[in-house]
Each structure stands twice: as C-alpha cells, then as structure tokens.
Amino acid sequence: MKIRLIFFGILALALVIASYFSEYLCPYDPYLQDLGNAKAVPSAAHIFGTDRYGRDMLSRVIVGSKTSIYSTLLLVAFITVLGTMIGVFCAWKGTWVDTVLMRISDVFLAFPGLVFALAVAAALGGGVHNAIIALGAISWPKYARVARSETLAQKETVYLRAAKLSGCGTWKLIFKHILPNITGPILVTAMLDIGTMMMELAGLSFLGLGAKPPVAEWGSMMSDTRNLLTTHPWVTLAPGCAIFVSVMIFNLLGDTVRDWLDPRNGR
Amino acid sequence: MKKYVLHRFLQLIPILLGITFLSFAMMRLAGSDVVTEMYQNRGTEVSQEIIDAKRAELGLDQPFLIQYGRWLGGMLTGDMGESYMTGKPVFPTFLSKLPATLLLTALSIILTILVSIPFGILAAVTHDKIPDLILRFFSFIGNALPNFFVAMLLMQLLSIKLQLLPVISDGVTLKSAWMPALTLAVSMSAKYMRQVRAAVLEEWNKDYVQGARARGVRSRVILWKNVMKSSMLTIITLLALSIGNLLGGTAIIESIFMWDGVGKLAVDAITMRDYPVIQAYVVWMAIIYVLVNLITDLLYHRLDPRIRLGVTKG
Numbered sequence A: 001m002k003i004r005l006i007f008f009g010i011l012a013l014a015l016v017i018a019s020y021f022s023e024y025l026c027p028y029d030p031y032l033q034d035l036g037n038a039k040a041v042p043s044a045a046h047i048f049g050t051d052r053y054g055r056d057m058l059s060r061v062i063v064g065s066k067t068s069i070y071s072t073l074l075l076v077a078f079i080t081v082l083g084t085m086i087g088v089f090c091a092w093k094g095t096w097v098d099t100v101l102m103r104i105s106d107v108f109l110a111f112p113g114l115v116f117a118l119a120v121a122a123a124l125g126g127g128v129h130n131a132i133i134a135l136g137a138i139s140w141p142k143y144a145r146v147a148r149s150e151t152l153a154q155k156e157t158v159y160l161r162a163a164k165l166s167g168c169g170t171w172k173l174i175f176k177h178i179l180p181n182i183t184g185p186i187l188v189t190a191m192l193d194i195g196t197m198m199m200e201l202a203g204l205s206f207l208g209l210g211a212k213p214p215v216a217e218w219g220s221m222m223s224d225t226r227n228l229l230t231t232h233p234w235v236t237l238a239p240g241c242a243i244f245v246s247v248m249i250f251n252l253l254g255d256t257v258r259d260w261l262d263p264r265n266g267r
Numbered sequence B: 001m002k003k004y005v006l007h008r009f010l011q012l013i014p015i016l017l018g019i020t021f022l023s024f025a026m027m028r029l030a031g032s033d034v035v036t037e038m039y040q041n042r043g044t045e046v047s048q049e050i051i052d053a054k055r056a057e058l059g060l061d062q063p064f065l066i067q068y069g070r071w072l073g074g075m076l077t078g079d080m081g082e083s084y085m086t087g088k089p090v091f092p093t094f095l096s097k098l099p100a101t102l103l104l105t106a107l108s109i110i111l112t113i114l115v116s117i118p119f120g121i122l123a124a125v126t127h128d129k130i131p132d133l134i135l136r137f138f139s140f141i142g143n144a145l146p147n148f149f150v151a152m153l154l155m156q157l158l159s160i161k162l163q164l165l166p167v168i169s170d171g172v173t174l175k176s177a178w179m180p181a182l183t184l185a186v187s188m189s190a191k192y193m194r195q196v197r198a199a200v201l202e203e204w205n206k207d208y209v210q211g212a213r214a215r216g217v218r219s220r221v222i223l224w225k226n227v228m229k230s231s232m233l234t235i236i237t238l239l240a241l242s243i244g245n246l247l248g249g250t251a252i253i254e255s256i257f258m259w260d261g262v263g264k265l266a267v268d269a270i271t272m273r274d275y276p277v278i279q280a281y282v283v284w285m286a287i288i289y290v291l292v293n294l295i296t297d298l299l300y301h302r303l304d305p306r307i308r309l310g311v312t313k314g
Helices: A002-020 A057-093 A095-109 A113-124 A128-155 A158-165 A170-206 A218-224 A233-261 B002-030 B034-042 B048-058 B064-076 B090-125 B130-144 B147-161 B174-204 B207-214 B219-257 B262-271 B275-303
Strands: none
Touching: A002 A057, A002 A233, A057 A095, A057 A128, A057 A170, A057 A218, A057 A233, A095 A128, A095 B002, A113 A128, A113 A170, A113 B002, A113 B219, A113 B262, A113 B275, A128 A170, A158 A170, A170 A218, A170 A233, A170 B147, A218 A233, A218 B147, A233 B130, A233 B147, B002 B064, B002 B275, B090 B130, B090 B174, B090 B219, B090 B262, B090 B275, B130 B174, B147 B174, B147 B219, B174 B219, B207 B219, B219 B262, B219 B275, B262 B275
C-alpha cells in the first residue's frame, strides 16, 4: 500500500512539475507553423506527428499540460481551501449564518453537472480563466458540505470539549484540533476530483468555452482537429491520450490515498 | 409520510427561487448590454434612441429586482422571452427540443442498466478474482476517458470502420440515437458499475449473509433472495441521482453528434450569446434535476421504512 502511494505520488508530482516547466521541455516551438511539413506522420523527428499547420504535436501536447494539469490543480487546491473554510465556519458558528450559507450551497448543488458551468462560461465569455471560474463555482459546495459535516462530528467529541474546558482558544481549537482531524475526507474528495475537473475543463474547451485555438489545450486541440481523426488520427489521439493518461494517474493516486486513509474501502 | 412529502415540497420553494434568481442574475450580468448585443447579432447599426426605446420596451431600464419579478412571472406562465437570434419565443422552442434529449437520456440509462447491473453484481460476487479484476480494469479505463473522446473513438470504430451506425444524426430517430446514447452509456456504466459493485459487496459482507452461508444456504439463493433485495434500494437511488450528471453531460455529446436536443440548443445559444435561450436551458434543466432528485428521495423514503426525516438529512 505504501509503495503504491509513493509510486503514484511521484508519478503525479512528476506530471505536475513537468507541466509547470512545460515551456522548457518542448523539442520544438509549439506555435511555430511549418506548412511544408503539415500533417506529417509520426516519425523520429516528430513522435506524435504534426498538425495541419505543421506544428509539432508532441510540443503542443507538452505545452497543453500547463492548462490542463497545472491549472486544474490550482483550481482544485483553491476550491478545497475555500470550501473547507466555508464549511468549518458554518459548522463552528451555527445559527443563521450556517443556514443561509447552506441554503446557498443547496442552490448551487441543484444545478446538474456541467449545466451551471456552461451558464457561467456563457455569462463570462470564453477563455481558460473563465472556464476555471465556472468549474470553481459549481464545485465549492461539495467541499463545504464535507468540511461542515466533519466539523460538526468533531464538535461532539469529548476531546474537543476537554480542550475547550482547559481554556483553548477558538483559533487554536480550529487549527490544532479540528482541521487535522477533518483533512482526511477532504483530501480524498479533492484527490478524486482532480481527474473529473481535468475532464470537465477539457470538455468546456472542447465546446469552445475554455481555451481557444491557437492556445494549446488538450480539449480545444481535440475539437480543433476532430475532422482529421479518420485521415490523420494522431493529431486527435495525442491530446486525447494525454488527457486519458493524466486523469488515470490522478485517479489511481486518489484511490490509493482513499484506501490509505480508510482501509475499509480497500476491498 | 404525508407530512414528509409536504415538508419536502416546502423545502423546494427556496431552492427554486434560488435557481431562478441565480440564472437570471448571471445572464443579466453577462448581457449587461443585451440590446446592443441583439442588434449586433442581427447585423444592423442603430442609433442610441432606438436602443433606449428597445431597452424600455424590454423593461431593462427598470430596477433589477423588478426585472427579476417580471421575468419570474413570465416564466410561470411559459413566457421566457424571445430568442435574440431567431426572434421566436424561447419556451416553446425549448419544449420542442426536450423530447429528443429525454429519448437520448432514457436510451443511455437503459443501456447503462443493462451493462452495469449484471456486471456490477458479477464483480461483487467474484470479488478480487479474475472477472472482478477485468471488470474493474475496464471501469477504470472508462472513468478516465472524457466523453467527447469516447464519442470520437466510437465514431471511428462503429461508424467509419464498421459502418454500423450513422456518424451524425439525420433527425431525431432511434437509429441516430444509438451513437450518442452509447457514448453516454460508456462513461456512465464505468462509474455506475463501481457503485453497484460496492453496494452489493457491502451487503454481501454483512453478518446475516455469513450466518446464512454457515447454515448451508446456497450462495445463489442468498444473493438473489436477500442481498439483491436490500442493495436494490441503493442501486436505484444511485441511478436516479446520476440522471442529473447525464442531463448535464448531454450538451457536449449532443453537439458532437448534431443531435437536435436541448443540449445542442444551449451550446449553439452560448456561441451566439443568445441569453434568453441559455437562461431557459439552465433554469429548466435545474428544475428537472431537482424534481428527479425529489422523486428519488420520496421513493427511497417510501420503499425503506428505516429512513425517517432527520436521519436522511446529512
């Protein structure tokens, strides 16, 4: 179990670091057009071939990882923190603040899947940033919910009451006692969400609501080249497989973290 | 029970208000200058007076809350404004496209049930043995494939290589529905099979099953007579809840396969900034989703005597 965790952890970390430094890893300029060499079959010089403008697919896939992996991760990290803060705050405060914020999260949860993200993207216009805001807007309630119910459970425990009785201040109670005890479930939710978010971001870009060509992003690259699937499959398959492999790695990592934190789920 | 149903319906009111308010506010935010937008879309240059007049006609010079109230009132009577692009009333257009989406959803749910329930049970029963490992492998792959990628792969395989089904739909027919439905079913089955497996497995590991096996009751009898009976409830609930994800997911698939449903309508409207259409789509999809979830919950409540109000609230 530990070995699996370390293995997938390193794999995922490598992906993230690679995506951050993606500009320096490309063998060619991903935006350099070379029409004389358009739609080239994969070869030693261009492992994934070239697209219809002669741009090197490998370089484009590598650069695309910046949006697809690095941005997704930032997004998930941000909504995890935000959602947790809201959830803990609600559970701690109780009263009408809790009721109001939870009813608001109910409303957000009442929109099915991508429908709300589509609306936000439509309202804000295209672009990666707006697509990320859209996805953030639909996913924070989930984290707030988890954090809230976990905090409520912690509030009932004897140890917390003891800490309170011994004069522990609010901030210390939250940061030293509650947060470390609720991190597990939140972390699992976040880890398992990375893959989904990646696919949803790619989906929005595929529809033209996220990254727009010529920006290299896996979803928009696939949408851009979908007509070439029959004749020049590599231009579509390369970004497609990139999404598939990265989602798979993050899903495996998520599953492993879940099993690690809660062995009951390991079956 | 009656009291519970009433309670749930009352709970629905603030949520519906929230949904409508959010959808309305968002589109207002976006289309701050709807009128200019509208004329731009129609490709005409107009003077400021005409713009102001049109704005007054549409009630856009009124305070925000009054606009919202009027819009909500209109919505209740089925008047959701007119499309900026076509000038046709939005609500009838939406209604005319809805059956196509419902057909697609129904078909993909049927496919999902046919695939994932038997395989999910098989995986649970052969827990950690070869069939389970193979099925888990496939469900894992299915979970990591974005549905638009599945769509493209299926097109390539079924339509172009094997020429079994049409690549894009030629109208709303059952034949054209197969491709998008299959695509949606692939992603959904991958997820749902895991859930079925987990639900059956949880029941399978309970003490009473052990007891029955120790008394010499055959596994098959336990599975069908006891385990399935109690895990069916979870399975049905999970299925109903996944309808929501399906409704949201149809948009991408519909526009890939040119399936003439509400999802494609919405995606087209988004590219053309046709806000009333987007608004109608968002509001109605959310309402349908909330109602489906409510019905699921009531059904669950009706079928499982253990569930009582207060226990169900998380």
